Amino acid sequence: MAFSFISKRPLWQNILAAIVVSLCLVSFFLLTLNVITNHGEYLTVPEVKGRDYKIIQSDLEKKGFEVVIQDSIYIDTLPPNIIIKQFPEPEATVKVNRVIYLTINCAVPPSVGMPNLIGMTFRNALMELKSLGLKLGDTIFVPDMVKNAVKDQQIAGSTIKPGSPVRMGTSIDLVIGAGIGGEELPVPDLYGLTYPEAKLVLEINGINAGVVILDENLLDTSMGYIYWQNPMPFDAQLMPNNIHVGQLMDIRLSLEKPKAKTDSVSSVTPK
Structure with a gap:
């Protein structure tokens, strides 16, 4: 039989042979493991913070490191793809093929709502902009009863609606109430004007429209005529x-144009 020679040898020889074979296998495994894991080969982690990821990536890989982008954030004062954070820290001693995790600055600013x-105060609005990564642009002060309250939010002169997507770092212009001025002027007579005409008159005189009440049969302010005002x-x-x-x-609006007044004081009473 193929294994008859084993049974013919003394037991101690078989045991010794098994020990020798086992030692050879263990030695071979350890040698192979050293080659696979680069045992005894170490590298010093370089300082890469503040450098461009696209430039430094190939240099790190040539030195024996693996590079993984762990996170990306946006800081508008830094150039795109700049490395903000690294792990392990610089000067750390690591094995060859160790992964270096990087946090970089986004190339394209993310959008926020x-x-x-x-209605916010200027201070609270400024804090809200900052928390979302938005910048304060121009501040435009207009006469208004509520001082330092935000009246409008704009981008490049156009109103931006809440919830609209905006790139982080975008400058937002704020229209701020400056309070009631000390200057007095005669109350303009809006009787018989359409709402768009009256609104223009108010804006020219620095007066704000307060409560606008529509008659029951009027659905669109642009189609209404003013028949009462206060003051x-x-x-x-x-x-x-x-x-x-x-x-x-x-002001109050009606669908039909009111009749011409017979005197300087409107005799029409609110409905």
Whole structure:
């Protein structure tokens, strides 16, 4: 039989042979393991923070490191693809083929939803912009009863609606209420004007539209005519009333154009 020679040898010889074979296998395994794991070969991790990822990647791989982008964030004051953080830290001693994890600055700024800043104080609006990675652009002050309150939010002169996607780092212009001015002017007479015409008159005089009430049969303000306003142009003694710049004026609109007034004081009463 093929294994008859084993049974013919003394037991101690078989045991010795098994030990010798086992030692040879273990030695071969350890030698192979050293080659596979590069045992005894170490590298010093270089400083790569502040350098361009696209440039440094090939250099690290040539030196025996593996490179993995662990995270990417956006900082508008740094160039794109700049390495912000690395692990292991510089000067650390590691084995060959050790992975270096990098955090880099995004090449393209991510988008965020535009917050609703209308009605916020200027300070709170500024904090909200900063928390979302947005910048403060121009500040435009307009007469308004509520001082330092945000009246509008704009990009390049156009209103930006809340929830609209905006790139981080974008400058947002804010229209801020400057309070009621000390200047007084005669109350403009809006009777008989369409709402767009009256709105233009108010804007020219630095007066803000307050409560706008529509009659039941009127669905669109642009189709309405003004038949009542508060404050009125004249008082009961037909003396001109004055209004402060930035003050509010309430108006009522009807679908039909009101009849011409017979005197300086409107005789139409609110419905």
